[in-house]
Amino acid sequence: MTPTFSICVYCGSRTGERPEFSAAAQGVGRWIGERGGQLVYGGGRTGLMGTVAEATRLSGGRVVGIIPKALVDKELANPLCDELHVVDTMHERKAMMGERADAFVALPGGIGTFEELFEIWTWRQLGYHDKPVGILDTGGYYAGLLDFLAHSVREGFMGEWQMGLIRAGKDVEPLLASLMEEAGRHPRGDMLAEVL
Template sequence: MNIAVFCGSRAGNDPGFYEAAELFGHTMASQGHSLVFGGGKVGLMGCIADAVLAGGGKAFGVIPESLRDRELAHTGLTRLDVVSSMHERKALMAEQADAFVALPGGPGTMDEIFEAWTWAQLGYHDKPCAFLNVNGYYDQLLAFLKTMTQSGFLKPEHADMVIVEENADALIAALQKPVRKLSR
């Protein structure tokens, strides 16, 4: 399975974030899964790519020219696709991925996982979307999703589409279960 991972271009201030990204990468590789990611060599992105590659797995990066030109591209990947925009980056990653996972990250991570999740809600794909909730990083976001549901802006069946796990093995196992089809 090709797993698109969205995560920070920084490591964050909790060493557990880096450790979780590294473990997730090693777990993916050991189970024969490939990484699809933003193509960067920095932060959690670089960490997970290095871990997948060190474990003998494949890492496919997609990076906009502007970021490559700022020398942020990971140069040791299985393949690096250079595109002209962030829109192209997200579209190509979505095309290559069989599942989407958010590790800790900032606004870009949120943009990417929410777009993938929205596309699933609209029926553009039936690929699983998930959060690896490292050290409670996503607890407040998950509480807000409940508020969205209670307030009538998020259907319960759409909220239930999202997989949330706290460890790599459980998350990868959940990604491999059939996705529940939504009725229209």
């Protein structure tokens, strides 16, 4: 199957404390799979990563996992991926994820999720790509971060235009639909290979 679109999902290798986090990951996977799309993600089968991958697969979507050698055992590399790429470094992982996606969305997660979100947002600011970036604020998980980002704008360390490069939403359907609508307005080519 040739996917109609490709979304990179950043999310936790843990499930978190609230059931709505797993429900959101399932919802994202179903949304991708039911529309004939492709999930690009970190390649693990634990936590929300495993949840979104399995929901995508069971809904008919294609799953591409990209995982560094150092995490193959820790995050339990997912053998059910349509493609599973084992790379040498985190840098390679993130660059390949960026190249394979039309859009990016962060679900609840920890420091790795934050780092991936901020890096892909920075790459967009620098012009390495012009693909949409979203934050799924499930249960207000990212409310404090979004407040802090607004504070950073008020304090003069960021501009409103930088905030305009990301979309945040609380519900799966409208957020993903808006990201894919925006992705359709941008050319597929990008300069992410230059980041290597």
